[in-house]
Amino acid sequence: MVTSHRGRATRVALGLALVALVAAVGFRAAPAREAFDAWTLSGTSTPALLARALVVRTRNAARMREYAAALQRGKPLAGVRVLVTGATSGLGLGIAGQLALAGAHLVCPHRRPMAAGELAAAIARSANDALREFDGKSGDAADAERTAPLSAQEVDVLGVPGFDLSSFGAIERTAAELARAGVHVSAIVNNAGLVSVSGAATEQGFEQTFGVNFVGTAYWTQLLRQHAVIGRGARVIMVGSEEHRQHALEPDAAEPLGAPTRASWANAMARYGRSKLLLCAYAHELGRRWRADEIAVYDACPGPVASDIARDAPAPVALALAAVLRWTFPSAAEAALPVIALAVDDAFAFGARAPVHHHMSEPRQAGGNASDELLGAWVWARAQELIAARRPAVV
Numbered sequence: 001m002v003t004s005h006r007g008r009a010t011r012v013a014l015g016l017a018l019v020a021l022v023a024a025v026g027f028r029a030a031p032a033r034e035a036f037d038a039w040t041l042s043g044t045s046t047p048a049l050l051a052r053a054l055v056v057r058t059r060n061a062a063r064m065r066e067y068a069a070a071l072q073r074g075k076p077l078a079g080v081r082v083l084v085t086g087a088t089s090g091l092g093l094g095i096a097g098q099l100a101l102a103g104a105h106l107v108c109p110h111r112r113p114m115a116a117g118e119l120a121a122a123i124a125r126s127a128n129d130a131l132r133e134f135d136g137k138s139g140d141a142a143d144a145e146r147t148a149p150l151s152a153q154e155v156d157v158l159g160v161p162g163f164d165l166s167s168f169g170a171i172e173r174t175a176a177e178l179a180r181a182g183v184h185v186s187a188i189v190n191n192a193g194l195v196s197v198s199g200a201a202t203e204q205g206f207e208q209t210f211g212v213n214f215v216g217t218a219y220w221t222q223l224l225r226q227h228a229v230i231g232r233g234a235r236v237i238m239v240g241s242e243e244h245r246q247h248a249l250e251p252d253a254a255e256p257l258g259a260p261t262r263a264s265w266a267n268a269m270a271r272y273g274r275s276k277l278l279l280c281a282y283a284h285e286l287g288r289r290w291r292a293d294e295i296a297v298y299d300a301c302p303g304p305v306a307s308d309i310a311r312d313a314p315a316p317v318a319l320a321l322a323a324v325l326r327w328t329f330p331s332a333a334e335a336a337l338p339v340i341a342l343a344v345d346d347a348f349a350f351g352a353r354a355p356v357h358h359h360m361s362e363p364r365q366a367g368g369n370a371s372d373e374l375l376g377a378w379v380w381a382r383a384q385e386l387i388a389a390r391r392p393a394v395v
């Protein structure tokens with residue numbers, strides 16, 4: 001019995017490896033690539049989205065390794081200021097680590113209580129993990145010129161504790177604190193986000209995933225503009241998810257945005273995908289509204305990331321998912337690269353008229369109806385109503 005299970009498991013593993021091999025080799029030939037593209041582009045199921053991520057990852061692997069090496073040579077981002085939210089874990093920490101390696105000045109509002117030294121030490125560890133991960137991978141002699149490992153003291157970071165996207169008060173206090181300190185950045189990476197299984201209410205009474213990933217992020221971004229933390233020429237990156245493709249929204253549908261939602265573990269991913277669709281539609285609309293100020297707004301899905309995103313699941317499921325994510329998904333350092341490129345690299349700056357949505361290292365038409373102008377205008381108007389109705393009286 002045991003042998004037959006093992007035998008089946010081995011056959012499944014070999015089968016999966018063969019599919020991965022065929023996919024990895026096959027898409028290099030144009031017809032195979034087109035056929036594979038057709039399936040993965042039209043598919044919106046999670047397997048199709050994961051297959052697409054595998055394609056994009058393999059197709060751009062060499063380019064991404066070169067980009068990682070470029071960030072690690074000669075501090076190319078010295079003097080550049082970037083704000084990253086959620087830099088205490090997962091993707092955000094991967095982004096902050098490599099920006100620090102490249103010499104950028106970081107501004108990191110964070111929710112998790114952490115002393116300034118602790119945050120800098122975590123970012124230095126992430127930076128050094130990226131150095132190790134890409135060691136000798138760029139394939140050129142310039143690898144020898146890579147920067148030395150970073151110490152916590154060398155990380156140029158302004159940590160701002162007390163930042164919580166589930167509280168309008170905390171959002172307003174953090175934005176005001178940045179304004180008082182005269183902080184001005186060239187890019188913001190709105191990476192903080194979650195999959196809330198419980199759907200516990202935010203301070204303003206929204207279901208958590210909706211409240212944090214969409215309303216809180218929208219309000220936060222608008223306040224940063226009002227307080228001149230970002231200005232003309234800035235880039236705004238909303239970290240989105242391809243899961244948004246599994247949904248579509250109807251303006252003025254029977255269930256208005258922000259209405260109480262019955263949350264359960266069974267609808268956790270649906271709530272997540274819907275929140276990312278709203279964020280994506282909002283990013284499109286924000287880009288249209290801020291175009292005159294040459295502020296480019298992007299919605300960037302990093303693809304699968306080995307992170308703590310499953311932490312809110314029931315304990316045994318969270319443990320199992322954490323293991324699957326760690327062993328099968330790309331590292332945070334790898335997933336961070338296209339997001340960093342969108343935020344700071346001119347080669348990736350497509351300007352305000354370029355596709356808003358990006359999937360890993362490739363621009364891609366947004367799914368659902370996120371790029372629809374009517375939907376964007378409706379999402380914008382609804383967000384303003386929700387913010388105005390529930391903002392605290394005193395900041």
Ligand SMILES: NC(=O)c1ccc[n+]([C@@H]2O[C@H](COP(=O)([O-])OP(=O)(O)OC[C@H]3O[C@@H](n4cnc5c(N)ncnc54)[C@H](OP(=O)(O)O)[C@@H]3O)[C@@H](O)[C@H]2O)c1
Pocket residue numbers: 085086087088089090091092110111112163164165166190191192193194212239240241242301302303304305306307308309310311
């Ligand atoms: N993992 C994936 O496969 C994947 C795929 C597509 C998109 N994404 C997106 O990538 C982003 C980062 O996720 P991750 O995978 O790196 O997950 P993660 O490891 O759980 O990191 C999430 C980060 O967001 C912060 N955060 C969560 N809720 C917050 C709140 N209410 N206020 C302020 N900060 C908050 C967390 O802060 P604390 O340290 O305080 O908890 C943490 O720093 C998310 O937007 C996620 O939707 C992830």
